[in-house]
Amino acid sequence: MDINPHISTLDFKFLITIFFIHPQIKQLNLLAGEHRRSEFTKINPRCCVPTLVDNDGHNDFILWESKAIMIYLAEKCQRFGHSLYPKCIKTRAVIHQRLFHDASELYVRILDIANLAFSGVNPMITVQHKENLKKALQILESFLEGHDYMTGNSITICDFAYFASVCTLVHFGYAISKFPCISQWYQRMKKYEGIKECDEGAQEFGEMIKGKLGNSFND
Numbered sequence: 001m002d003i004n005p006h007i008s009t010l011d012f013k014f015l016i017t018i019f020f021i022h023p024q025i026k027q028l029n030l031l032a033g034e035h036r037r038s039e040f041t042k043i044n045p046r047c048c049v050p051t052l053v054d055n056d057g058h059n060d061f062i063l064w065e066s067k068a069i070m071i072y073l074a075e076k077c078q079r080f081g082h083s084l085y086p087k088c089i090k091t092r093a094v095i096h097q098r099l100f101h102d103a104s105e106l107y108v109r110i111l112d113i114a115n116l117a118f119s120g121v122n123p124m125i126t127v128q129h130k131e132n133l134k135k136a137l138q139i140l141e142s143f144l145e146g147h148d149y150m151t152g153n154s155i156t157i158c159d160f161a162y163f164a165s166v167c168t169l170v171h172f173g174y175a176i177s178k179f180p181c182i183s184q185w186y187q188r189m190k191k192y193e194g195i196k197e198c199d200e201g202a203q204e205f206g207e208m209i210k211g212k213l214g215n216s217f218n219d
């Protein structure tokens, strides 16, 4: 199994640890454009990481889109039985809903900040950026009201996906203390395997982003 992770595709780092996978990892230097080389575009025309290449001894099974990879690995590597991705179709529907919310809203808002940071000299976080993030985080806060985890009182793959996003934001300098349920959940998540690796990746990326921005979330 080959995995090409990137610093901000941190949910992957969890999966490697949680599922006891020992993949051959090929790091790509995105800043140097390594993901646009022909050997990579042949396996992933979208040229993005993470990309999974799972060889069953005969054929390569190639999968990209981090949430799709999470689901595939949760099905394939059932270290905890089905607890992280329960079989119940309603529970799965809720998990999918939250994974899609992360992918289409929260992650996009975070990407806006990352793209902003690379967009020029001292680019500024605007009121609109803050408002967009607040709206996405308010949804997470509502998921956690009266619950320990994002889909209820048991941890699922959703929590790992959301942790990667929230952890990235925290290292961008965003104060999640404004959201009491998210803050408590964030601390609760810290006891799980893989958090250290995720946190280190997010910290490294966060330092790079903060160094490029002309202001902070607190200004």
Ligand SMILES: N[C@@H](CCC(=O)N[C@@H](CS)C(=O)NCC(=O)O)C(=O)O
Binding pocket: 006, 007, 008, 009, 030, 035, 047, 048, 049, 050, 064, 065, 066, 067, 103
């Ligand atoms: N929706 C995709 C997004 C993947 C993505 O954008 N990855 C970034 C790094 S975190 C990347 O590969 N960027 C290079 C590019 O888009 O050219 C996923 O969740 O896997």
